[in-house]
Amino acid sequence: MVPMSGLLASAGAAEGDELSPEIAFLVFLNSLEQGMAALYATAIKTNRFDGDASTLAKAFQGHHTQHAKTLADLITAAGATVPEAGNAGLVAKNNAQIAGAADSAALVGIFKDLEDAMAATHLASLKDVTSDAITGAVGSILPIEAQHGLVWQATQDPAVLDDPAAQPLVLSDASQLQQSEFDVSAPTTTAAPTTTTQEGAQS
């Protein structure tokens, strides 16, 4: 058994060192997971999720929090710094959409797209990541976020369950979130979205 102190010594990334691409991607993934948890929290606070959707949103928020924790433990073990908050770009872009969502269906649509993008991002990471520890974590997280996407899709449009041919044969990473667009080092914004009433948004 390898003691924790041994792991840290062998990881050896000192404060201020430039991160390896693998660790940098791990930090990116962690920032996205934290961002997803924050976005769910914001959406739940709007009280616009209906029935099952509200329960699902709370469950999926918890999953993303757990995914962030798992990735944070790996970052810490590598001697790197865990982001203090969710990805600023992801949160800012989607807070605006959440604020403009008129109803539960609109929120479900936003999170369906986000979950699909998250699954695609985890999948895309596997083209470059070789560390067993990271691929092990991603392997345990990716299918769950793919399932989140399917559940939101079926919530948005139950007719998808009528047509299995509409589901992908294999998951694509085409909708992955790009590090270049969602820079993990960007300043974090914690501002809540502008509250819009359902009536106001619909008018």
Place this chain on the structure above:
Amino acid sequence: MTNPTTSTQNSRRTFLALAGGTVASAAFLGACAAEPHANSSGTVAPTSVPPTAPPVTASADDKAADVKLLQTAISLENSIVAAYKKLVADKRLTEAKVKTWLTKLSDNHTAYSRQLNAMVTELGGDGYEKTNPSVDSNLVTPAIKTAANNADLLALAVTLETAAFSTLALELASLNVTENHHGVMAIAAAEARNASALTLLGNPASRLDGAPDAFVPARNALGADAEVK
């Protein structure tokens, strides 16, 4: 007998145990699923996250271990294809929509088997065309024999889809040829979605049944007893 893979394998388990309980148990069962799959060269399985990823060159033994893992996964895919053909023909399966799904998924799993076999061939191994005897005799046959109705047969399909994606996902960290990780997980993620879809078909009134656990469930991945010889 001294097993040259034991040290590396144990180190891998130890590290993942530090990453979180669920991942740890998942990784542990994944490692148990087929013992020989641990990195036999001892050069590419880090005991921690490396500050810089080393170039990965899989040895012949590493590739052989991957072949065994992939063949086991292929055998499961083949068992699912055979099971779905039985279910579709079963008079107790009364819902046309479920039959449509299982017919389509049977085609999908045939494609997955072919894709995984292509990886095996690329690694220098032999293609695997058989079903998994353990899955057939311990899971499929008794479930079909005791099924009372449509719901029971659909539940078997959900279990098989879950076993498929869990097995692939838990094997991922152990494949020595990292170029195959993306292809394997692209399949696993699609199978995970299908597991949720089938679950929702069983209870269309509620979306809650399709919600997964926070991490891939280790409980439904194939165990060591299901490894192909």
